[in-house]
Amino acid sequence: xxxxxxxxxxxxxxxxxxxxxxxxxxxxxxxxxxxxxxxxxxxxxxxxxxxxxxxxxxxxxxxxxxxxxxxxxxxxxxxxxxxxxxxxxxxxxxxxxxxxxxxxxxxxxxxxxxxxxxxxxxxxxxxxxxxxxxxxxxxxxxxxxxxxxxxxxxxxxxxxxxxxxxxxxxxxxxxxxxxxxxxxxxxxxxxxxxxxxxxxxxxxxxxxxxxxxxxxxxxxxxxxxxxxxxxxxxxxxxxxxxxxxxxxxxxxxxxxxxxxxxxxxxxxxxxxxxxxxxxxxxxxxxxxxxxxxxxxxxxxxxxxxxxxxxxxxxxxxxxxxxxxxxxxxxxxxxxxxxxxxxxxxxxxxxxxxxxxxxxxxxxxxxxxxxxxxxxxxxxxxxxxxxxxxxxxxxxxxxxxxxxxxxxxxxxxxxxxxxxxxxxxxxxxxxxxxxxxxxxxxxxxxxxxxxxxxxxxxxxxxxxxxxxxxxxxxxxxxxxxxxxxxxxxxxxxxxxxxxxxxxxxxxxxxxxxxxxxxxxxxxxxxxxxxxxxxxxxxxxxxxxxxxxxxxxx
Numbered sequence: 001x002x003x004x005x006x007x008x009x010x011x012x013x014x015x016x017x018x019x020x021x022x023x024x025x026x027x028x029x030x031x032x033x034x035x036x037x038x039x040x041x042x043x044x045x046x047x048x049x050x051x052x053x054x055x056x057x058x059x060x061x062x063x064x065x066x067x068x069x070x071x072x073x074x075x076x077x078x079x080x081x082x083x084x085x086x087x088x089x090x091x092x093x094x095x096x097x098x099x100x101x102x103x104x105x106x107x108x109x110x111x112x113x114x115x116x117x118x119x120x121x122x123x124x125x126x127x128x129x130x131x132x133x134x135x136x137x138x139x140x141x142x143x144x145x146x147x148x149x150x151x152x153x154x155x156x157x158x159x160x161x162x163x164x165x166x167x168x169x170x171x172x173x174x175x176x177x178x179x180x181x182x183x184x185x186x187x188x189x190x191x192x193x194x195x196x197x198x199x200x201x202x203x204x205x206x207x208x209x210x211x212x213x214x215x216x217x218x219x220x221x222x223x224x225x226x227x228x229x230x231x232x233x234x235x236x237x238x239x240x241x242x243x244x245x246x247x248x249x250x251x252x253x254x255x256x257x258x259x260x261x262x263x264x265x266x267x268x269x270x271x272x273x274x275x276x277x278x279x280x281x282x283x284x285x286x287x288x289x290x291x292x293x294x295x296x297x298x299x300x301x302x303x304x305x306x307x308x309x310x311x312x313x314x315x316x317x318x319x320x321x322x323x324x325x326x327x328x329x330x331x332x333x334x335x336x337x338x339x340x341x342x343x344x345x346x347x348x349x350x351x352x353x354x355x356x357x358x359x360x361x362x363x364x365x366x367x368x369x370x371x372x373x374x375x376x377x378x379x380x381x382x383x384x385x386x387x388x389x390x391x392x393x394x395x396x397x398x399x400x401x402x403x404x405x406x407x408x409x410x411x412x413x414x415x416x417x418x419x420x421x422x423x424x425x426x427x428x429x430x431x432x433x434x435x436x437x438x439x440x441x442x443x444x445x446x447x448x449x450x451x452x453x454x455x456x457x458x459x460x461x462x463x464x465x466x467x468x469x470x471x472x473x474x475x476x477x478x479x480x481x482x483x484x485x486x487x488x489x490x491x492x493x494x495x496x497x498x499x500x501x502x503x504x505x506x507x508x509x510x511x512x513x514x515x516x517x518x519x520x521x522x523x524x525x526x527x528x529x530x531x532x533x534x535x536x537x538x539x540x541x542x543x544x545x546x547x548x549x550x551x552x
Contacts, residue, residue, distance in 0.1 A: 004417040021280035026255045030190040031285035038148045043291045057295045063124045066110040066236040067094040083405035085448040086297040092305040095223035113159035154245035158198035175201040178214040186253035190246045228306045249274045271310040275303045368439045375437045375457035382454040386415040415450045433462025467527040476537035478544040492546045
């Protein structure tokens with residue numbers, strides 16, 4: 001934790017409290033066991049074998065996954081030279097098929113643990129035969145991972161029991177039950193036994209089986225969707241992150257409360273609190289999750305969709321309590337003559353507290369317009385973008401042998417700390433003058449880095465009204481390298497556009513043969529405000545230059 005992430009930021013204390021990880025001790029979950037030696041070596045060695053494994057870690061994990069990843073992975077974003085980014089579109093979901101494949105079909109995912117296991121390694125490699133990188137996957141690593149999971153993963157052991165049963169003649173009709181209920185306290189135990197996670201069912205399903213358990217048929221064309229609240233949701237998808245088959249989120253885990261639970265909205269650990277706990281570094285538990293590079297990126301995206309799914313389900317199943325008065329829309333449809341149920345439908349109202357929803361965006365937009373009505377036009381428009389080379393980030397990742405893109409969570413946390421400090425400097429310390437209001441919006445660039453837009457509403461006496469007022473706040477000049485080498489280095493590294501134009505027609509800013517940002521700018525001796533009210537900053541021809549890439 002960084003000191004700036006403490007609970008009460010308005011107070012300086014030598015004994016800070018933090019809520020980002022465990023809500024100040026209210027969330028207690030079992031720590032992850034130390035990584036197995038095989039995985040530890042593959043993650044931490046510097047030899048070619050380890051580098052190869054980390055480059056292809058998502059492929060190796062998928063090779064041993066029990067479930068398919070349902071989100072549509074956007075690969076177009078990684079065509080440039082920027083660090084790799086994992087992005088999905090559409091609704092994410094994990095599916096599992098039958099225990100054995102249909103006739104004339106190849107085994108996939110969980111079926112590889114049961115069907116034709118004498119040639120299991122080749123079968124797993126064949127699943128990637130259409131991949132451009134399939135030829136680079138190492139059969140020896142596959143064999144090593146297979147042996148490790150067979151010996152240590154309770155999920156693999158459960159499916160191996162089904163494999164042994166498959167050899168018998170009466171296997172057709174046998175089903176597997178993925179058990180949801182746990183008898184042990186989830187605050188202490190997260191590693192069930194093989195008999196606690198799955199069971200084989202012969203014959204009809206009796207009434208004693210829980211309605212939230214997952215029943216896997218012997219053979220079927222249909223896929224079963226794994227509920228995000230099922231304890232095996234993460235273990236089935238990420239065997240290389242949870243090599244023992246540990247339980248993921250459980251909705252029956254209680255918060256440790258010292259007083260009333262009203263401020264927590266209940267007494268159970270939420271999905272968001274579970275993910276927040278798992279995403280915090282603890283020296284006392286396995287670091288395997290945080291060392292998994294591209295697979296860790298996928299895990300974070302998957303975890304976010306889990307949180308979002310829980311929020312959406314809460315809204316869906318609590319409509320009467322949340323917005324009973326808004327059901328007038330269904331009545332309006334009836335009044336307009338819609339009598340058929342399919343035409344009327346069941347309207348689900350997405351409320352404004354759901355981040356990113358239409359009402360959320362509309363409400364915040366109206367708040368911004370309301371600020372304009374009260375304070376007038378904004379005086380300053382400021383942007384801040386996360387720099388993956390910030391010293392706080394580089395110290396953290398170098399200590400662990402990682403790169404900034406390997407820890408997107410750290411990028412976001414450091415950015416939030418610096419954004420809060422910037423807003424504090426602007427509002428409390430009034431570095432540009434007294435501020436009577438502001439609007440701030442955070443977004444993510446295509447490169448995956450967080451970025452914020454800030455509108456400042458200045459006090460009427462501090463508004464920049466003349467060219468000299470603007471020059472006191474904003475400089476569009478190259479600093480003197482001898483007088484201020486630090487500022488010169490910052491401008492040279494971060495504030496120079498291009499090269500573009502005739503010097504580089506392939507620059508991303510080029511549209512129809514011209515720079516869409518109107519660079520290069522003409523020299524001008526003084527700042528002026530154009531007819532549309534936008535400033536044209538002073539750019540003097542003082543002879544100062546910087547070298548941008550290979551051009552002067």
